[in-house]
Amino acid sequence: MFAMIQAGSMGVPYVPVIGLVGSNVLDNRDDMIIQPDPFDPSHSSVVARAYRPDVALLHGLKADRHGNVFLGRESDDVLLAEASRLVIVTVESIVDRLDDAEMMRALPSILVDTIVETTYGAHPAGCPGAYPADAGHMARYLEAARDDASFHDYLRETVIEVPNHDAYVESFVPAEWKNSLATAHRSESGRPA
Amino acid sequence: MARSYSDTELLAVLLSREVRDGETSACGALSMIPAAALLLARAHHAPSAEVIILGSPAFFPFPTSRQFHYLAQRGDLDLFFVSGVQIDRRANYNLHQIGGERDRPQIRFPGGYGGGMIYYVARRSIIFRTEHTRRTFVEQVDFISAKGSTPPETLRLGAPSKVITPMATLRINRDTKLLDLESVHAPHTPWDVAANTGFELVAADGRPAESAPATPPPTEDELKLLRGSVRETMITTGTYADWAEAHLGGGRQD
Numbered sequence: 001m002f003a004m005i006q007a008g009s010m011g012v013p014y015v016p017v018i019g020l021v022g023s024n025v026l027d028n029r030d031d032m033i034i035q036p037d038p039f040d041p042s043h044s045s046v047v048a049r050a051y052r053p054d055v056a057l058l059h060g061l062k063a064d065r066h067g068n069v070f071l072g073r074e075s076d077d078v079l080l081a082e083a084s085r086l087v088i089v090t091v092e093s094i095v096d097r098l099d100d101a102e103m104m105r106a107l108p109s110i111l112v113d114t115i116v117e118t119t120y121g122a123h124p125a126g127c128p129g130a131y132p133a134d135a136g137h138m139a140r141y142l143e144a145a146r147d148d149a150s151f152h153d154y155l156r157e158t159v160i161e162v163p164n165h166d167a168y169v170e171s172f173v174p175a176e177w178k179n180s181l182a183t184a185h186r187s188e189s190g191r192p193a
Numbered sequence: 194m195a196r197s198y199s200d201t202e203l204l205a206v207l208l209s210r211e212v213r214d215g216e217t218s219a220c221g222a223l224s225m226i227p228a229a230a231l232l233l234a235r236a237h238h239a240p241s242a243e244v245i246i247l248g249s250p251a252f253f254p255f256p257t258s259r260q261f262h263y264l265a266q267r268g269d270l271d272l273f274f275v276s277g278v279q280i281d282r283r284a285n286y287n288l289h290q291i292g293g294e295r296d297r298p299q300i301r302f303p304g305g306y307g308g309g310m311i312y313y314v315a316r317r318s319i320i321f322r323t324e325h326t327r328r329t330f331v332e333q334v335d336f337i338s339a340k341g342s343t344p345p346e347t348l349r350l351g352a353p354s355k356v357i358t359p360m361a362t363l364r365i366n367r368d369t370k371l372l373d374l375e376s377v378h379a380p381h382t383p384w385d386v387a388a389n390t391g392f393e394l395v396a397a398d399g400r401p402a403e404s405a406p407a408t409p410p411p412t413e414d415e416l417k418l419l420r421g422s423v424r425e426t427m428i429t430t431g432t433y434a435d436w437a438e439a440h441l442g443g444g445r446q447d
Binding site for chain 1: 256257258259262266285289295307309310311312313314336337338339340343344346347348349350
């Protein structure tokens, strides 16, 4: 998948992949086939079609008013943004201007189509530099994922019947996080103080 | 006779003996025992071993896992530790799904996360498994996440070499491409191994499984390092710190 996204980011149509030969992973994939190496026909490998998603949804730590996004970590999300035709980024906060150090590692605005300020937008997963994954909520998610009925109940409660993001934060983000987000932004551990 | 070490400590020691000085060895996600093994090897017999522990801030030299995959793909990874929900006699492993139909399995697992590639490019791969039972060691896995051996024309840089469990060490026979019984860990016997393995085993030299030798047990030195400096290093570097604190040392049996 890395390789397919990387090929998409490069704008080339396909990429050779070492591995997967003989595995059941190939059974239902029409985007992966086994082909001889054109330069050395005595060897074969999987060749995978480049992946060009229509839309990528990413979450970052902050964005600035010029559309540059600081993800908060080194990330292969940059490749995904390059490969995708439409890139929508939710961020913890929007600032006036990213500083120089942040700009060095930023997803530049030329790759970004839309930015949505969505504090706690990664919850119940974590956002490096802001907060860790919510272990209690994750445990609940795993439990709910055991069968379709319980998962539907979970979806109804946390998504379908929640009117908007503020209501989600109010109901599901741990209260003790909300007082500490400002300091957590600057903490190295990514854990709320 | 009671042993003075736990299954976890035994596995960590046996895995560490596979790590060679001067080589580059790595373990992937949720690999606490291999992580301990890599650090034990450095402390014990491989001071110049390059070790890569995915998810450890101190022992992962790359900004993302992509650079690690590409290092392996270039042929620069000598040894990789991998696990599987099921393992079969051809050293195929399954990290995808169990039972049911292909589209509607009984249980679905997270999948390979790149393991389906590393298994073909690491020069040696060693499968570790904390459970040695017939549900784990099967004649044929329900889903092949990665193949133990492939036709000679397949571009492949390396292959699995061993499977190590709390009961025994199995080794891939280079001629038959099947797993043979290399050695048995006390207090288990070759009969215990046969009773808990879902396929026929022979000893590494083609003789009956009963002739397989006993594995040299962990030495005082290995256990002392594992419970001392390795445990300490894991705790202070945030490398599965909670796990190291709970599972290494103190003579704890598990």
